Structure formats: C-alpha cells, structure tokens
Amino acid sequence: MASVTYDQVTKRFGDVVAVNNLNLGIQDKEFLVLVGPSGCGKSTALRCLAGLEEISEGQILIGDRVVNDVPPKDRDIAMVFQSYALYPHMSVYDNMAFGLKLRRTPKAEINQRVQEAAKILGIEMLLDRKPKQLSGGQRQRVALGRAIVREPAVFLFDEPLSNLDAKLRVQTRAEITKLHQRLGTTFIYVTHDQVEAMTMADRIAVIRDGILQQSDTPQNLYDYPANVFVAGFIGSPSMNFFDATITGTADEMYIDTGTFRIKVSDSIKARLTDGLGRRVIFGIRPEDIFHPGYVSAGINAVKVESTVDVTELMGNEIFLYLMAGDHSYIARVDPRGHAHTGDKIEMVFNADNIQLFDADAENQPSMLKLG
Amino acid sequence: MSYFDRTKEQRSSAVISILATILRVALAILIPLIAFLVLYAGFLFLRAGNAPKWLITIVAILWGVGGVAVLYWIFNWIVEMFPEQWTIRLQPFVFVGPAMAILIWYLAWPAARTFYISLFDRDGPAAGNFVGLGNYVAVFTDRLMRQAFRNNIFFWILVATPLTVALGLLVAVLADRSRFERVSKSMIFMPMAISFVGASVIWNFIYEVKPVGASQIGLLNALVVGLGGQPQAWPAYTAIAPFNNLFLVIIVLWLQTGFAMVLFSAALKGIPEEIIEAARVDGATEVQVFFRIMIPYIMGTIITVTTTIVIFTLKIFDVVWVMTGGQFGSDVIATQFYRQSFIARNAGYGSAIAIVLLIAVIPVMVYNLRQFREQEAF
Numbered sequence: 001m002a003s004v005t006y007d008q009v010t011k012r013f014g015d016v017v018a019v020n021n022l023n024l025g026i027q028d029k030e031f032l033v034l035v036g037p038s039g040c041g042k043s044t045a046l047r048c049l050a051g052l053e054e055i056s057e058g059q060i061l062i063g064d065r066v067v068n069d070v071p072p073k074d075r076d077i078a079m080v081f082q083s084y085a086l087y088p089h090m091s092v093y094d095n096m097a098f099g100l101k102l103r104r105t106p107k108a109e110i111n112q113r114v115q116e117a118a119k120i121l122g123i124e125m126l127l128d129r130k131p132k133q134l135s136g137g138q139r140q141r142v143a144l145g146r147a148i149v150r151e152p153a154v155f156l157f158d159e160p161l162s163n164l165d166a167k168l169r170v171q172t173r174a175e176i177t178k179l180h181q182r183l184g185t186t187f188i189y190v191t192h193d194q195v196e197a198m199t200m201a202d203r204i205a206v207i208r209d210g211i212l213q214q215s216d217t218p219q220n221l222y223d224y225p226a227n228v229f230v231a232g233f234i235g236s237p238s239m240n241f242f243d244a245t246i247t248g249t250a251d252e253m254y255i256d257t258g259t260f261r262i263k264v265s266d267s268i269k270a271r272l273t274d275g276l277g278r279r280v281i282f283g284i285r286p287e288d289i290f291h292p293g294y295v296s297a298g299i300n301a302v303k304v305e306s307t308v309d310v311t312e313l314m315g316n317e318i319f320l321y322l323m324a325g326d327h328s329y330i331a332r333v334d335p336r337g338h339a340h341t342g343d344k345i346e347m348v349f350n351a352d353n354i355q356l357f358d359a360d361a362e363n364q365p366s367m368l369k370l371g
Numbered sequence: 372m373s374y375f376d377r378t379k380e381q382r383s384s385a386v387i388s389i390l391a392t393i394l395r396v397a398l399a400i401l402i403p404l405i406a407f408l409v410l411y412a413g414f415l416f417l418r419a420g421n422a423p424k425w426l427i428t429i430v431a432i433l434w435g436v437g438g439v440a441v442l443y444w445i446f447n448w449i450v451e452m453f454p455e456q457w458t459i460r461l462q463p464f465v466f467v468g469p470a471m472a473i474l475i476w477y478l479a480w481p482a483a484r485t486f487y488i489s490l491f492d493r494d495g496p497a498a499g500n501f502v503g504l505g506n507y508v509a510v511f512t513d514r515l516m517r518q519a520f521r522n523n524i525f526f527w528i529l530v531a532t533p534l535t536v537a538l539g540l541l542v543a544v545l546a547d548r549s550r551f552e553r554v555s556k557s558m559i560f561m562p563m564a565i566s567f568v569g570a571s572v573i574w575n576f577i578y579e580v581k582p583v584g585a586s587q588i589g590l591l592n593a594l595v596v597g598l599g600g601q602p603q604a605w606p607a608y609t610a611i612a613p614f615n616n617l618f619l620v621i622i623v624l625w626l627q628t629g630f631a632m633v634l635f636s637a638a639l640k641g642i643p644e645e646i647i648e649a650a651r652v653d654g655a656t657e658v659q660v661f662f663r664i665m666i667p668y669i670m671g672t673i674i675t676v677t678t679t680i681v682i683f684t685l686k687i688f689d690v691v692w693v694m695t696g697g698q699f700g701s702d703v704i705a706t707q708f709y710r711q712s713f714i715a716r717n718a719g720y721g722s723a724i725a726i727v728l729l730i731a732v733i734p735v736m737v738y739n740l741r742q743f744r745e746q747e748a749f
Contacts, residue, residue, distance in 0.1 A: 052648050073654040085645035089667040098663075099653035146653070 259325025399468030539631025
C-alpha cells in the first residue's frame with residue numbers, strides 16, 4: 001500500500017522531451033489512468049516509476065521514499081506489460097512464482113499465493129502449461145496473476161488490453177476493476193483508449209506531448225474539460241467545435257459562428273470568466289444536439305438550420321453528420337429520427353450544455369468556471 | 372465394394388507404387404548421368420578449340436550452369452506431360468533425386484567401401500587377407516590410438532568445446548552492452564575468415580622459440596623471457612604433458628569463438644526486451660536475469676552451437692597436423708587416420724580408424740539434426 005508522487009519529473013531522450021515537468025500525486029488505493037494519444041509520454045512516465053527508465057530531472061516518490069536511484073527490483077511494484085512478457089520456458093505456475101522465488105519466499109507460501117491468485121483469475125487448470133499453449137486472454141490472466149502474487153505496493157499496467165479482441169477487452173476491463181476493489185492497492189494504468197480510462201479510473205490524468213493537461217474524476221473530465229484537447233479527447237464521438245465570436249451586449253450575449261447564433265444562457269453566463277468581443281471555440285457534445293422530432297424535455301433549445309451529409313445507424317442511436325453553413329458537426333440522435341442525405345433539418349442544440357474555450361490563448365483553455 | 376474389386380485395386384496400387392519407384396530411381400540416375408555427359412562433351416569441345424582463354428571461361432560457365440538448368444527444365448517439362456497423378460508422384464524426384472543419387476555415389480558408397488576395406492589387412496581387399504574385426508581391436512588397444520582418444524575426448528570435447536561456447540556467449544553478452552559492439556565483434560569474428568592451416572602458421576610464429584640468450588621473435592616467448600622466464604617450444608613442451616595440448620586448444624578457441632559469438636549474438640537480440648524488463652521488475656538482479664531468463668531463452672542455440680563444435684573438434688586435424696604433426700602426445704583420431712592410411716600405407720587399419728571416427732560423430736549429428744527440426748529449421 002502506498003501513494004505515488006511525481007514531483008517535477010522530466011525525462012529526455014537526447015533532444016526529445018518525453019515527459020515534461022510532470023507533477024502528479026496518486027493516493028494510496030487510488031485507480032489512476034494515464035491517458036493520451038500514442039507517443040504522448042504516458043508509457044514513459046510509467047516506466048520511470050517502474051525504474052526501467054532513469055528520470056532526467058525531478059523526483060519520484062513511492063510512499064515517502066524517493067526512488068530515483070532505487071533499482072526496479074527494490075521498488076515494491078509489479079507491472080503488467082502490453083505483450084504480457086511471460087517467460088516462455090517456464091510453466092504458468094513458475095511464471096507466477098518467479099518473483100517470489102527470487103525473494104526466497106518459503107515454498108509453502110509460494111504455493112498458497114499462486115493457488116489463490118490462480119483461483120481469483122480462474123486459471124487453476126492452466127498452471128502446468130507453458131505460455132505457448134495459452135490463448136491471448138489466458139496469457140493476459142497469467143500476467144495479471146504474476147503481478148498479484150507479489151502483493152506489491154503499486155500495480156502498474158502498460159496498455160494491458162491492447163492485444164485482446166474487442167469482446168475480451170470489455171470483459172477483462174470489468175475484471176481489472178473488480179480486482180482493484182478486491183485488492184485495495186494503488187493501480188496506475190496507461191492506455192490510449194479513452195473508453196478504458198472512463199470506465200475504470202477513479203481519476204484520469206490526460207497527457208499530451210509529455211505535458212499533463214488535466215487530472216480529475218472521469219465525470220468532471222467529461223463535464224468540465226480544462227482545454228480543447230481534453231474536450232476533444234474524452235468522449236466518443238468527439239465534441240463538436242466551432243470557431244465563433246461573442247457578440248451582443250452584456251445583458252444579451254450571443255455566440256456567433258458566422259452561420260448561426262446561440263444566445264448565451266444565464267447558467268453559462270454565470271460561469272463565463274470573460275466576455276464580449278472575444279474569439280472563442282464553441283464546443284458541444286453530439287448527444288446535446290437533438291433531432292427536432294425527439295427533443296428531450298427541459299433543455300434550453302436553440303434551433304440550427306442544417307443539411308444532412310451522412311447518416312450512420314448504430315441500432316440504439318443514429319450518428320448524423322451535418323453541415324451548418326461551412327461548419328460540419330456530428331449529432332447523436334434518437335433512432336426514430338430518420339434522416340437522409342441532403343435533407344434540411346432544423347437541429348436543436350441544448351444551449352445549457354456547451355463549452356467555451358479561449359481561441360487566442362495558448363492551449364485554448366476553458367473560459368467557464370466549474371459549475 | 373466387393374472382395375474381388377478390392378483385391379484388384381490393391382494389386383493395381385502395388386503395381387503403381389513399384390512403377391513409381393522405378394521411374395523415380397531412373398530420374399535420379401538419368402539426370403546426373405546426362406548432365407555429366409553433356410558437361411564432358413562441352414569440356415572436350417572447349418579443350419579442342421583455339422579460342423582465347425576468357426572466351427572459353429565464359430562459355431564454360433554458361434555451358435555448365437545453363438546446361439544443368441536446361442536439363443532440369445526439360446525433365447520437369449516431360450514429367451508435367453504425364454497425367455496429373457503421375458506428375459505429383461514424380462516431380463519432386465526430378466529435383467531431389469539427382470542430389471540424392473550423387474550423395475549416395477560419393478558419400479554413402481565410399482563409407483560402405485571404407486568399412487569393407489577395414490576388414491582386411493594393410494594391403495586391402497585386393498590382396499585378400501581378411502582379418503575380420505582385428506583392425507578394430509587394434510584401434511582400441513594401440514597406445515597411440517588410446518592417446519588420440521584421450522586427446523579428442525578430454526582436450527577437444529571436454530575442454531575446447533565448453534570454453535569456446537562460454538567465451539562466445541560471454542563476448543556476445545558483453546558486446547551487446549558495449550558502445551564498440553560492431554568493432555569488437557568484427558575483430559573477434561575475423562579469425563573465422565582464416566583457414567585452419569593459415570591460423571596454425573600464425574600461431575607457429577606466436578609460439579616460435581629461439582635458443583636461450585638469443586632474442587625471441589615469438590610473441591609468447593618474448594613475453595615469457597621479458598618477465599624473466601625460460602623460453603619453451605610450447606606445443607612441444609613435454610614436461611607438462613599432456614597439458615601441452617592446451618596450446619593447440621587455444622588456437623581453435625581463437626578460431627571458433629567468433630562463430631559461437633555471432634550465433635549467440637543473434638539469439639540474444641531475439642529476446643524480447645519486455646521479458647527482461649518483467650524479470651527486473653519481478654526482482655531479478657542482472658546476473659539472475661542472465662542465468663534464469665536469457666540462458667534458458669537461447670538454450671536451443673546453445674545446444675546447436677555446442678554440438679556443431681563437438682562435431683568439429685571430433686574431426687580436428689589441420690591444426691594438430693601443422694603445429695606438431697601429432698607428436699609430443701598431441702595425436703588425435705584424424706591425424707592417426709592420416710598417418711596410418713597415407714604414410715604407413717596401412718589401408719585396413721586406416722579405414723578402421725575412419726569408421727570409428729564416423730561412428731563417433733553420428734550420434735552428435737543425429738542430436739544436432741533433431742535440434743534443428745525442433746527449431747523448425749527444416
């Protein structure tokens with residue numbers, strides 16, 4: 001059991017800065033997911049914590065101990081790799097027992113811990129097999145088992161589900177969440193898949209180009225993204241963005257995209273930090289745009305004249321790709337809201353559930369205070 | 372299907388398989404035979420001609436390579452004219468058959484003949500003095516042969532082979548972590564390019580001895596004298612016999628370490644980095660990673676390299692012959708064979724030694740082949 005602290009950690013590979021001045025505290029027993037696009041430095045951050053990479057600046061603490069110069073074997077961590085990294089010449093049992101044997105754990109205890117972990121993961125009948133004889137999902141479990149038996153202070157996961165097929169991924173996702181509840185240990189999990197991040201994390205840290213963008217609970221990240229990047233990265237399909245200007249008067253403000261205008265509602269105005277005349281990026285999620293025939297009750301409806309470009313039927317919903325003037329956007333609408341390419345529809349935007357970002361500031365941060 | 376039909380079918384399938392065998396053997400013999408005749412005719416033609424040498428060379432190459440290719444092409448074409456079933460039955464033998472036939476002709480047949488000769492006395496079968504297994508009794512009782520066996524088994528298999536493997540592995544592992552990997556590996560691999568006789572000549576200079584007092588031109592003796600010691604003709608230093616053999620072992624070590632290193636290096640690079648990292652996170656020290664992860668991972672390569680070197684050291688000849696000629700207690704099976712066959716002109720005894728050497732190599736060879744098959748090399 002331990003907390004983890006990244007204190008101004010920087011990692012350089014030659015001229016490339018992989019992790020840039022990362023400050024991040026992870027509490028004991030927390031499930032933190034590091035998420036970001038490929039090559040953003042999230043894996044490097046994890047490998048620095050594991051001791052597989054030396055950090056260039058700053059310090060990393062596990063509990064109260066600075067581990068900068070502690071080799072991986074003495075950090076009391078366990079890691080699950082994307083490729084599982086099982087030892088091919090050892091049986092499943094020996095794979096799981098390897099770390100304990102190196103620590104001279106008594107044989108009886110090794111046996112008990114391996115059996116217990118195997119039972120949790122449902123791989124008791126595979127203990128005598130070699131990794132070669134296992135399916136991808138089974139290998140994944142063995143890799144998890146190898147980490148569990150060590151009873152480490154911190155579990156590290158480096159994209160552990162990437163090599164599984166879609167169905168197995170969803171299933172294993174739930175199992176890892178259950179495992180976290182059962183073990184009550186600190187989990188740090190790296191993924192590029194925002195769905196994994198949203199579904200599993202207590203807290204998500206979004207990283208881009210080695211820089212931490214925002215770290216918060218999944219719901220807060222979704223509702224109050226700190227900048228355009230986070231807003232666009234979290235959620236599927238992504239949030240729609242429109243270049244716009246704030247016009248009107250202090251009492252009656254409008255977001256003007258050039259093609260359509262949306263009146264700034266009172267609730268948004270109350271949170272707005274800056275005002276008139278500013279160039280902004282106006283964001284709205286696809287599920288906050290409705291087909292005129294199937295509008296949810298109690299929303300602040302604003303009509304926007306649009307043309308249907310493409311429709312994608314998902315069964316439980318329809319994705320409409322629409323054009324409003326020069327702006328293209330996606331709406332996620334009720335499946336009964338039939339539409340065909342070329343149809344002109346007055347789509348309904350929920351003006352209470354929008355985001356505004358400062359178009360002129362670096363990183364395009366949100367202009368809305370937390371609600 | 373009635374009883375009679377079945378037997379008729381069985382009978383016809385027996386006929387087919389006999390016919391197929393005959394045709395296959397015919398193909399295997401006919402193709403190399405025609406190839407030989409065509410090449411020989413070309414040789415006679417070119418020898419009779421007066422063309423400039425360079426033209427003859429080019430024509431000879433075209434004739435040789437092109438002629439064989441055309442021959443294969445023609446036979447393949449003939450076989451493909453057969454009904455499809457027969458094409459399937461015969462086609463592989465157009466290509467594999469000739470190779471098999473030639474191997475039987477110059478490998479299997481001579482081996483059998485050598486065994487036959489080994490059953491006669493020094494004048495061979497022509498003189499007709501059949502001695503049964505008498506030569507083999509001599510092989511295992513002769514003092515010099517016992518010495519040769521000792522050297523082959525102890526110094527060459529039990530000392531030279533593990534040392535080569537261990538050294539090759541050590542260099543491969545260290546070079547892998549060095550900034551000078553390419554340079555160091557090239558240097559160590561370089562001796563592989565030198566023939567065994569050439570290497571022996573080089574080492575003859577290193578071991579060269581001059582009388583006490585004279586300046587030593589041999590590297591080793593120069594060092595020894597420089598440090599205040601006595602110069603020695605090291606491979607002939609019988610005071611430490613039989614350990615003077617170790618000076619010959621060093622030469623083979625120098626020659627073969629590069630071979631082992633290259634194969635180990637490739638195998639080590641094939642170990643996924645994540646497995647090594649997983650072991651480090653699991654709590655292994657670098658030494659434990661090496662012995663418990665890397666060594667087991669490349670065990671197949673280690674066995675292959677070891678057996679290959681065992682086969683080589685069993686047959687060791689050149690180095691011993693050039694350095695000592697088998698004197699000073701350095702005889703090995705192959706030098707004995709050479710001496711008996713070509714110097715003492717004892718055909719029967721020499722053949723018996725050759726057969727013993729062949730039998731000694733076979734189990735290692737079989738194990739080696741099985742290892743290759745496991746690694747799916749074929």
